[in-house]
Amino acid sequence: MSDELRRFKSEIFQALAHPTRIAIVETLRDGELSAGQVIEKLGLEQANASQHLATLRARQVVVNRKVGNQVFYSIRDPALIKVLDILRRYFYSQLSSTVSMLEEASQTAPSKTGHTRR
Amino acid sequence: MSDELRRFKSEIFQALAHPTRIAIVETLRDGELSAGQVIEKLGLEQANASQHLATLRARQVVVNRKVGNQVFYSIRDPALIKVLDILRRYFYSQLSSTVSMLEEASQTAPSKTGHTRR
DNA sequence: TGCGTATACTCAAGTATTCGAATATACTAG
DNA sequence: CTAGTATATTCGAATACTTGAGTATACGCA
Numbered sequence: 001m002s003d004e005l006r007r008f009k010s011e012i013f014q015a016l017a018h019p020t021r022i023a024i025v026e027t028l029r030d031g032e033l034s035a036g037q038v039i040e041k042l043g044l045e046q047a048n049a050s051q052h053l054a055t056l057r058a059r060q061v062v063v064n065r066k067v068g069n070q071v072f073y074s075i076r077d078p079a080l081i082k083v084l085d086i087l088r089r090y091f092y093s094q095l096s097s098t099v100s101m102l103e104e105a106s107q108t109a110p111s112k113t114g115h116t117r118r
Numbered sequence: 119m120s121d122e123l124r125r126f127k128s129e130i131f132q133a134l135a136h137p138t139r140i141a142i143v144e145t146l147r148d149g150e151l152s153a154g155q156v157i158e159k160l161g162l163e164q165a166n167a168s169q170h171l172a173t174l175r176a177r178q179v180v181v182n183r184k185v186g187n188q189v190f191y192s193i194r195d196p197a198l199i200k201v202l203d204i205l206r207r208y209f210y211s212q213l214s215s216t217v218s219m220l221e222e223a224s225q226t227a228p229s230k231t232g233h234t235r236r
Numbered sequence: 237t238g239c240g241t242a243t244a245c246t247c248a249a250g251t252a253t254t255c256g257a258a259t260a261t262a263c264t265a266g
Numbered sequence: 267c268t269a270g271t272a273t274a275t276t277c278g279a280a281t282a283c284t285t286g287a288g289t290a291t292a293c294g295c296a
Contacts (some may be wrong), residue, residue, distance in 0.1 A: 036272065091123055
């Protein structure tokens with residue numbers, strides 16, 4: 001496989017490699033929002049949000065549309081939502097494995113009630 | 119959604135946010151390989167490969183298994199392969215959009231498409 | 237034991253990201 | 267034009283990542 005493709009993929013991953021940017025993408029999951037709405041929903045600093053949005057734009061993860069005074073953002077390709085969904089399931093399988101590992105390790109065995117966060 | 123979960127997801131993305139690590143994961147796609155085989159297939163420096171493998175291990179993207187002298191790596195969860203496959207398709211759709219955009223732009227008048235580049 | 241191979245770790249230099257503060261731009265209303 | 271709102275950009279300091287060189291550890295064999 002081409003190195004070009006790998007570089008491209010790594011840029012997508014990098015675009016999503018920050019909790020704030022994941023939060024933004026998930027906030028946009030159900031439709032477009034203005035920058036201000038994103039800021040309000042997530043409680044971000046204006047400048048910070050704008051920078052993260054710029055990163056997402058640069059990697060073409062989101063597209064934007066100007067309406068008067070405001071800029072509305074939306075996810076460019078629903079494939080990315082699918083990726084996030086897969087990772088949500090992945091997270092839970094990871095989590096339960098981690099829990100079993102911890103249980104094994106601490107042989108006092110709190111038996112089975114998973115979901116103790118780390 | 120919990121910040122915890124977002125942090126976790128961003129760590130997965132970060133694990134894959136480097137072309138070399140994507141190459142490693144894709145090399146492991148069809149089954150486990152020793153570190154040496156990965157190095158040889160991808161033409162990496164030993165130290166560099168080992169560090170990228172350590173990153174993938176830390177984020178639990180791969181698991182390893184010692185057999186005598188060697189350490190064999192494999193992908194921990196096939197969901198990640200699915201993610202890479204989705205991104206491959208995503209890449210091609212991105213690519214064609216980008217090509218159309220470039221074609222449009224290279225005509226004489228960009229006139230009306232709001233998207234003023236910076 | 238001692239040697240050779242396979243892999244991992246440490247360190248430092250270079251590079252890239254992140255953040256908040258300050259500032260700049262674009263639009264609307266009056 | 268002026269003022270106000272919405273969003274973007276620039277800057278510098280702090281932090282994190284990447285790399286190669288060197289070194290360390292673990293295993294197998296004699």
